[in-house]
Amino acid sequence: MNTTLYVNATFHEHPDATAALARDGRWLAFGPREELAATQEAEGARSVDLGGGYALPGFIDAHTHLLMMGEALSKADLVAAAGLEEIIEGLAAARAAAPEAPRLLGRSWLFSQVPGGAPHRSMLDAAFPELPVYLDANDVHSAWLNTAALKEIGITANTPDPVGGRIGRDADGEPDGMLYETALHTYLWPAVAGFSTDELRVENLRRALQAYAATGVTGAVDMAVCEDEWRAMSQLLERDGRLPVRIVGHWLINRHEDPRVELDQVARAAELAAAGAAGPAGDWLRLAGIKIVSDGVVDACTAAVHSPYTDGSRPEAIWDLPGLRPVVRAADAAGLQIAIHAIGDAAVTGSLDALEELPEGHVRARRHRMEHLEVISEADVARIARLGIVASMQPVHADPAIQDNWRAMLGAPRIHRGYPWAEFQAAGVTLAFGTDAPTAPYEMLPNLYVAATRRSALDPSREALEPHLKVTLHDAVAHVTRDAAFASGLEGERGSLAPGQLADFVVLGRDPFASAHEELLDGTVLRTVVGAEDTFVA
Numbered sequence: 001m002n003t004t005l006y007v008n009a010t011f012h013e014h015p016d017a018t019a020a021l022a023r024d025g026r027w028l029a030f031g032p033r034e035e036l037a038a039t040q041e042a043e044g045a046r047s048v049d050l051g052g053g054y055a056l057p058g059f060i061d062a063h064t065h066l067l068m069m070g071e072a073l074s075k076a077d078l079v080a081a082a083g084l085e086e087i088i089e090g091l092a093a094a095r096a097a098a099p100e101a102p103r104l105l106g107r108s109w110l111f112s113q114v115p116g117g118a119p120h121r122s123m124l125d126a127a128f129p130e131l132p133v134y135l136d137a138n139d140v141h142s143a144w145l146n147t148a149a150l151k152e153i154g155i156t157a158n159t160p161d162p163v164g165g166r167i168g169r170d171a172d173g174e175p176d177g178m179l180y181e182t183a184l185h186t187y188l189w190p191a192v193a194g195f196s197t198d199e200l201r202v203e204n205l206r207r208a209l210q211a212y213a214a215t216g217v218t219g220a221v222d223m224a225v226c227e228d229e230w231r232a233m234s235q236l237l238e239r240d241g242r243l244p245v246r247i248v249g250h251w252l253i254n255r256h257e258d259p260r261v262e263l264d265q266v267a268r269a270a271e272l273a274a275a276g277a278a279g280p281a282g283d284w285l286r287l288a289g290i291k292i293v294s295d296g297v298v299d300a301c302t303a304a305v306h307s308p309y310t311d312g313s314r315p316e317a318i319w320d321l322p323g324l325r326p327v328v329r330a331a332d333a334a335g336l337q338i339a340i341h342a343i344g345d346a347a348v349t350g351s352l353d354a355l356e357e358l359p360e361g362h363v364r365a366r367r368h369r370m371e372h373l374e375v376i377s378e379a380d381v382a383r384i385a386r387l388g389i390v391a392s393m394q395p396v397h398a399d400p401a402i403q404d405n406w407r408a409m410l411g412a413p414r415i416h417r418g419y420p421w422a423e424f425q426a427a428g429v430t431l432a433f434g435t436d437a438p439t440a441p442y443e444m445l446p447n448l449y450v451a452a453t454r455r456s457a458l459d460p461s462r463e464a465l466e467p468h469l470k471v472t473l474h475d476a477v478a479h480v481t482r483d484a485a486f487a488s489g490l491e492g493e494r495g496s497l498a499p500g501q502l503a504d505f506v507v508l509g510r511d512p513f514a515s516a517h518e519e520l521l522d523g524t525v526l527r528t529v530v531g532a533e534d535t536f537v538a
């Protein structure tokens with residue numbers, strides 16, 4: 001038996017507790033220190049001083065991309081560049097730091113940084129005529145390549161646009177350097193994955209999990225697991241016997257012109273889910289279900305909307321109802337949990353149509369969920385409530401510092417109901433919050449700040465946007481702990497400081513509920529603990 005007595009902290013929702021006792025990685029009791037120290041279980045227990053901090057259940061990021069996040073942490077970060085010139089400067093600095101690298105990888109550029117909002121390979125070619133340059137957009141739904149990179153992955157005027165995606169082209173049909181939506185899945189990611197190795201992937205995954213531990217995260221739901229990710233996760237767990245962050249995965253179902261290929265992917269997910277559910281390994285890593293990306297994003301005008309964007313365009317969803325129906329049915333019949341990315345209101349409606357056709361009660365029982373829900377009709381908020389669908393949303397996506405283009409593309413009145421967290425709460429929908437890293441910063445305290453203020457964590461001097469849609473900090477914390485656990489059907493195991501639950505928690509330097517919200521921006525994580533083992537100590 002392995003017993004730990006945690007002392008010298010305030011424990012969230014245990015006002016009378018000055019100590020907590022854990023045995024074999026799970027909570028036994030919370031109470032007065034003298035009382036717990038005197039119990040039989042505490043005999044021979046090691047005692048850990050929590051430094052007078054405030055203990056919360058460990059944060060669970062309900063929607064993230066771990067391997068991509070680890071890889072992103074090693075790419076040139078362009079989010080703060082003021083314009084094209086600073087993008088090129090940032091890339092030149094990254095090149096100077098790794099002059100021997102065979103290619104240059106960057107991330108997090110914004111359309112608003114580029115002249116006319118129209119990136120072109122020639123803008124990169126001027127500085128990098130020979131070296132392949134690959135730049136992920138901030139939302140990772142498009143990428144900007146120079147001519148050498150297009151050549152390296154074999155994209156030419158003759159390369160066809162994939163279903164649900166597009167290769168940006170000049171008037172003469174030559175690729176212009178931009179790849180959108182499924183063109184990334186089809187052409188870019190497999191090629192870039194080929195540049196990596198299992199060893200590198202395991203290292204990048206470890207890097208992501210350690211970064212998460214330092215921000216108080218103890219659990220994460222990876223929303224686009226494919227073979228490479230699953231292998232890296234399994235190898236890391238096998239190597240270390242445990243993980244710094246418990247992982248729940250959703251298998252990415254790629255759109256394909258042959259529906260049988262889509263159903264094969266569902267079958268693969270079912271196979272992995274069945275294999276991983278039993279045994280103690282499931283406490284660390286499990287495959288819960290599938291992920292379907294039903295549309296794109298607002299910034300690139302690829303999210304499916306009922307009324308056109310301000311530029312007049314109105315794209316279709318990536319998955320129409322006839323395409324969605326068999327995949328949703330097969331996954332549900334296999335007992336898999338379904339997560340559907342739907343950002344535009346038309347994609348939300350279409351996804352709900354497919355989920356609503358499932359047998360009575362399945363949506364609630366399997367805990368099917370929808371991701372993002374940035375633009376949604378009031379009628380569909382009510383429908384999500386009625387069906388019992390979990391709404392998985394990412395406060396950092398609403399950070400005012402990255403909203404200029406989003407708002408310009410949608411225009412009033414839609415922007416006044418963008419990211420309507422408060423409406424979901426009022427309708428009785430379970431909200432699970434995440435960050436969708438690396439499309440947004442992964443740090444959890446700034447994410448909670450945006451949730452509770454609708455102000456910018458990147459630039460706090462900016463005005464709040466649509467503050468009527470914010471939630472209280474208490475609710476925001478519940479959405480990254482209790483509700484995020486519920487979203488994966490694990491509320492009996494995770495998300496609360498309660499006897500019987502896994503001893504996963506974070507200790508903050510001060511009580512966040514007794515401080516100004518601004519203090520979340522430089523809030524200190526003193527310690528992060530998973531299964532009564534430290535994963536981070538400041």
Ligand SMILES: [Zn+2]
Pocket residue numbers: 063064065223436
């Ligand atoms: Zn995502």
